[in-house]
Amino acid sequence: MKIHIKNLKLFEQKKEAIRQAGKGAFYVIADFDKTLTYGTFNGKKIPSIIALLRDGNHLTEDYAPKAHALFNHYHAIEHDSSLSLDYRESQMQEWWEKHNQLLIDSKLRFADIEDIAQNGDLQLRSAVPSFLQKLDENWVPFIIFSASGSGDAIPLFMQHNKCDYSNITYVINRFNRDEEGYAKSFNGEIIHSLNKNEWIFSKLPELKQKLKNRRNVILIGDWLKDAEMAQSSDHEVLLKIWILTLETPELLKAYEEAFDLVLIGDEWFEEVENLLEAILA
Numbered sequence: 263m264k265i266h267i268k269n270l271k272l273f274e275q276k277k278e279a280i281r282q283a284g285k286g287a288f289y290v291i292a293d294f295d296k297t298l299t300y301g302t303f304n305g306k307k308i309p310s311i312i313a314l315l316r317d318g319n320h321l322t323e324d325y326a327p328k329a330h331a332l333f334n335h336y337h338a339i340e341h342d343s344s345l346s347l348d349y350r351e352s353q354m355q356e357w358w359e360k361h362n363q364l365l366i367d368s369k370l371r372f373a374d375i376e377d378i379a380q381n382g383d384l385q386l387r388s389a390v391p392s393f394l395q396k397l398d399e400n401w402v403p404f405i406i407f408s409a410s411g412s413g414d415a416i417p418l419f420m421q422h423n424k425c426d427y428s429n430i431t432y433v434i435n436r437f438n439r440d441e442e443g444y445a446k447s448f449n450g451e452i453i454h455s456l457n458k459n460e461w462i463f464s465k466l467p468e469l470k471q472k473l474k475n476r477r478n479v480i481l482i483g484d485w486l487k488d489a490e491m492a493q494s495s496d497h498e499v500l501l502k503i504w505i506l507t508l509e510t511p512e513l514l515k516a517y518e519e520a521f522d523l524v525l526i527g528d529e530w531f532e533e534v535e536n537l538l539e540a541i542l543a
Contacts, residue, residue, distance in 0.1 A: 265525055267524070268524075273501075281542075285402055286475075288477075288479060290402060290479070291481050291492055292406060293482065293485070294416050296310075297488075297505055298386060299384050299385060300385050302528055303528070308384065309383065310410065311378060311410050311412050311416070312412055314384070315375075315378055316329060320370075320374035320378070325365075332361055336356075339353045340354060354456045354457070355454060358454045362448045365437070366437070366445045366446065371442075372414065378412075378419075379415045379416075379418035380422045387529075387531040389532045389535045390531050391423065393531065397427070398428065401429060403476065405469070406430060412435070413432070414436050417432050433453065436448075436449040479497050479500045479501070480501050480537075482534065488504070502520065504521035504523070505525050505526075505531075506525070506526045
């Protein structure tokens, strides 16, 4: 495991400010896939939730080629910084709408989602369960914020792993189901890679109330855009942590600019737990 802190003085200042304000003044927001879960385990790459659905014979045979066609068209737009952000966001919205309809047309069932949650290759990183328990014991709100195409699997996975604590709020993509358990329509606002920030919290009054008077945030993600998960709110202290499963030196500088703490390797979550313990001390 490697640890990178570009500005150690600023990192320590943020950590101390959160500690002094107390546990009643902060919350934690984190991505799910490859952040709370392993990116690789025992040398094996762990697929995302949607990849597990796609590759596990849960959907109709035409799902994979159609999903790949959508990816091939929209993925380049997603990462093309020469295009305006408004245009890219509109294209991501279009992509997710088409993909959601494709999942419905491909006979997505909640039984399949439960199977992925309980029997798939997903595995929480070491120290994540104890980290989550400490947050719950200290009444610190924890938000799992995911743009996964099948976010319904996340709370089921957490329940299966006995980590579905009452302090957790899931801000995820969800489907409505019919009487036979098939997805029939999308439920709520679509979360995609370029709108994954706290604008959506304003549409969740219970969460807004839960975060009232909590002006400090610890943010944890595994993608550069995850640094923006908390950009829409007026925070006093925002401490950002980034995880990279495999070292990519060409990206390190960008991540050091965007995050306060950069952790490279699959066994890094102990460092996050240590940080939490120091703040709660």
